[in-house]
Amino acid sequence: MGSAANYVSHDRELSFDLFFHENLFRSDWAYPRLRQADGSSMEHRSWRIKxxxxxxxxxxVxxxxxxxxxxxxxxxxxxPLPPNAESISGLGWSALPxxxxxxxxxxxxxxxxxxxxxxxxxxxxxxxxxxxPVYRAYYERGARWTTMPRPILTDASFDLSYARDTETTLGGPTEPIEDPQTSPFDVGHEMMxxxxxxxxxxxxxxxxxANANHAAACDWLERHVAGTYRVHRVFRMADNHIDSMLLALRPGVFLARHEDLRQLLPAPFNAWKFIVPPQPDAGHFPTYDNKDLVLTSPYIDLNVLSVDPETVLVNAxxxxxxKTLEQEGFTAVPIQHRHRRLFGGGFxxxxLDTVREGPLEDYNA
Structure with missing residues (x-):
């Protein structure tokens, strides 16, 4: 379970803007405005959180x-992250953690x-x-503990094609991604x-x-788990994360943003039941101003947590x-989470579920 202790700001630089670019629109309701009302650019790059x-x-939390x-x-x-944590640095970059x-x-x-x-x-x-400390305790009890290859994260490490492809935006216009700078440590697109x-x-x-970074990392994952897990690629279901697009509530049942996602899934999962809730109501979210950086779409509340096949934790x-989940036979436990659009996450x-009861199932058998 994560910690929110000592959250201070968002450090707006290339990697941050690229990751959230699909949600960095300028509009009044669905997305934030990252420019002043007169059209001029914001001068600051570190976005202080109230x-x-x-x-x-x-x-x-x-x-x-x-x-x-x-x-x-x-x-x-x-x-917990210590208060007033110093910037972390890599080869040619630094960022506040x-x-x-x-x-x-x-x-x-x-x-x-x-x-x-x-x-x-x-x-x-x-x-x-x-x-x-958590991972080490699991390791000492017999778990395997692996780290995928770590990227250098120069500007040239990032595949910018998705952000610059206007056909992938949700209605735009988006904030532009700055032109990447060259570095002596450039090695091309890296695993992310x-x-x-x-x-x-x-x-x-x-x-x-959604990009070459993901594809390279998926190559590694496929080799690493070959013989134990089957890896299926879906292309551009989202810019990055899919857990506010599609979530498994229990075997045979997905919670989905829309029915068309079925077309992206491999068999037999494209035959599972899709629960598609009503569109989110603007009245269920706090009102923010131009000094507040909104990072997620209103669909963030699909980011529920399925505790067991009958119980789902949902934003109150x-x-x-x-109501939709209760009509489908689930027990929906309401939990307060007010500022989910400011901090980029839900339940x-x-x-991170580390231990689940039951055997490893094979739904393709």
């Missing part, structure tokens, strides 16, 4: 951890193996180090992949591929989704 929002986020413990889940926590909040992103759990994935945002490069791009379905792993404000993002 203390009120930070405190309320911390309160909501701790409430989620308490709820999980109360329903019988063993909850492990990372070391963020706390290990969305811990789903930089780790993939497959069976008895912990796989640390290669991050795409510089400020998160050392994030999994704050989970070292987040655990939240992967949908684990028994012996099958569906991986979202998303009453239409709660699925905040958590």
């Amino acid at each position: 203390q009120q929002y930070v405190e309320e986020l911390h309160e909501d 701790e409430g989620l951890a308490q709820t999980l413990a109360e329903i019988g889940v063993t909850v492990h926590r990372p070391m 963020v706390p290990p909040l969305n811990i789903r992103d930089n780790t993939l759990i497959l069976g008895d193996e912990i796989i640390e994935t290669p991050p795409a945002i510089r400020s998160r490069y050392l994030e999994t180090r704050l989970l070292t 992949l987040d655990g939240a791009q992967c949908l684990r379905l028994g012996r099958d792993v569906i991986v979202n591929i 404000e998303c009453v239409e989704l709660i 699925h993002c905040f958590t």
Whole structure:
């Protein structure tokens, strides 16, 4: 379970803007405006988060951890990011670190193996180090602990084609991605992949591929798990993460943003039931101003957490989704999470399930 302690700001630089580019639109409701009302550019690059929002986020995250413990889940926590943490640096770049909040992103759990994935945002490069005590404890009890090749993260490491392809945007216009700078450490497009791009379905792993970075990392993953897991590539289901697009609630049932996602899935998963909730209501979200950087679309509330085949943790404000799940026979547990659009994650993002009851299923058998 992640931690929101000492969240201060978002460091706007190439890797951050590229990762969130699909949500960095200029509009009043669906996406933030990253330019002043007169059309001029914002001068600052470090986007300070209001203390009120930070405190309320911390309160909501701790409430989620308490709820999980109360329903019988063993909850492990990372070391908190220290206050006033110094910038981390690589070869030719530096960035202020963020706390290990969305811990789903930089780790993939497959069976008895912990796989640390290669991050795409510089400020998160050392994030999994704050989970070292948890991972080490699992390792000492017999788990395997693997780290995928770490990228250098020069500007040239990033495949910018997706961000510059106007056909992939959700209605634009998006903020432009700065022209990358050359570096003596350039090695071409590198492996980058987040655990939240992967949908684990028994012996099958569906991986979202939107650029050359993802494809290179998926090549590594396929070789690494060959003979144990089947890796299926879906192309551009989203720019990166798919856990606000498609989530497995239980065997045979997906929660989906829209029905057309079925066409991207391999058999037999394209025959599973799709639960598509109503469109999100603007009234269920706080109102922000131009000093608040909104990072997620209104569909973030699809980022639920399936605790068991009957129980789903859902944002308490998303009453239409709660009603939809209850009509489908699920027990929907309402949890408070006010500022999900400011911090880029929901309940699925905040958590990383390391141990699940039951055998490793083969839904393709």
